[in-house]
Amino acid sequence: MHFKLDHVHTFVILEYWAVLTDRHRPIIHVCRDGDSKMGVKTKCSTMITFYDIHTTSPNTAWSPITWKVRFILNYKNLPYKTVYVEFPNIEETSKKLGIPPTSTKKDGSPYYTLPTIYDSSTNKALADSLRIAQYLDATYPDTPAVVMKGTEVLSLAYVDMFYGKFAPLYMCLLKPVEKTVTPRSAEYLSRRSFFGKTWAELMMLTKEDEEEGLKKVKEALTSIDGWFKSAGQEGNFIMGEKPMFVDFAVATGVESDVWKEIITWQGKRWGGFLRI
Numbered sequence: 001m002h003f004k005l006d007h008v009h010t011f012v013i014l015e016y017w018a019v020l021t022d023r024h025r026p027i028i029h030v031c032r033d034g035d036s037k038m039g040v041k042t043k044c045s046t047m048i049t050f051y052d053i054h055t056t057s058p059n060t061a062w063s064p065i066t067w068k069v070r071f072i073l074n075y076k077n078l079p080y081k082t083v084y085v086e087f088p089n090i091e092e093t094s095k096k097l098g099i100p101p102t103s104t105k106k107d108g109s110p111y112y113t114l115p116t117i118y119d120s121s122t123n124k125a126l127a128d129s130l131r132i133a134q135y136l137d138a139t140y141p142d143t144p145a146v147v148m149k150g151t152e153v154l155s156l157a158y159v160d161m162f163y164g165k166f167a168p169l170y171m172c173l174l175k176p177v178e179k180t181v182t183p184r185s186a187e188y189l190s191r192r193s194f195f196g197k198t199w200a201e202l203m204m205l206t207k208e209d210e211e212e213g214l215k216k217v218k219e220a221l222t223s224i225d226g227w228f229k230s231a232g233q234e235g236n237f238i239m240g241e242k243p244m245f246v247d248f249a250v251a252t253g254v255e256s257d258v259w260k261e262i263i264t265w266q267g268k269r270w271g272g273f274l275r276i
Contacts (some may be wrong), residue, residue: 047081048073049118051093054084057181061178064170066115069132076136080117087185090114097125120246129154133245146245158238159249165220167195170212172205177254218265225266 005106050073053063061067061082071081094101094112101110116127119139126135130152137145147155163170174194178186190201238246 007203016275047120048078049087050080050082050083051114051116051118051121053114054086054182054185056182057180060180062177063114063267064128065113068129069115069117072133072146072230072245075146075243075248076140078136078140085114086182087188094127099125099127102128130245133248144242146243147243148208148239151244151246155244155246155249158246162249166217169210170213170214171195171197172203172210172213175205176201178203216259217262221262221265228267 091112102113103111118125
């Protein structure tokens with residue numbers, strides 16, 4: 001589940017990849033923890049710094065959680081650089097930026113997460129995808145808005161539902177991640193749980209588990225396809241013709257073989273969105 005930043009792959013579910021074509025992609029800088037060198041020069045005097053999860057593959061992003069903010073930055077055509085942060089460094093990085101925790105752990109201690117951004121033009125740093133999207137809308141009003149006022153709660157509810165429906169497949173697609181993180185991050189992940197399973201349990205999932213997960217996802221997409229049909233709504237995005245926060249939030253990357261199967265479902269509805 002990897003994405004090279006120097007090329008757009010068609011590995012994304014539903015219509016949401018249509019807004020990520022080359023014409024929307026900004027100049028992207030790449031640096032790592034403690035690395036002051038940037039991969040590409042820019043003439044921009046100000047820059048948004050986007051904090052993403054570190055991998056062992058240069059200039060590679062894999063997390064669907066952080067990708068939704070990258071999608072929005074691309075859609076808005078805002079220039080930004082990427083700083084990759086290892087899992088154990090997320091809390092320290094957030095504290096240095098003055099960003100509060102996004103939630104709490106089961107033991108009540110603060111929990112810091114990515115994605116986060118720092119905008120040098122306003123000296124503002126923040127985390128949480130929805131808050132970031134709202135900030136970008138307010139700070140850069142000349143770019144396409146992605147959060148419609150009054151839809152915030154509904155958006156979060158829809159995203160929560162969608163992630164829950166896709167959990168059986170997400171669990172299997174996490175397995176390749178083990179090969180892309182450093183030993184230090186791997187040790188950190190070994191102490192975490194995802195989708196109600198320990199990291200060790202996720203790494204033991206089989207091809208049969210993936211096939212069963214894909215079956216459940218197909219059932220979920222069939223229901224969502226029915227919503228679009230019942231509404232008789234024009235346009236392929238959740239709010240009609242233009243993508244909103246929800247559309248970016250539910251977009252996620254999958255292995256190419258999985259994507260090739262998904263685009264054949266429901267009368268090729270999902271593959272058709274790529275031609276928008």
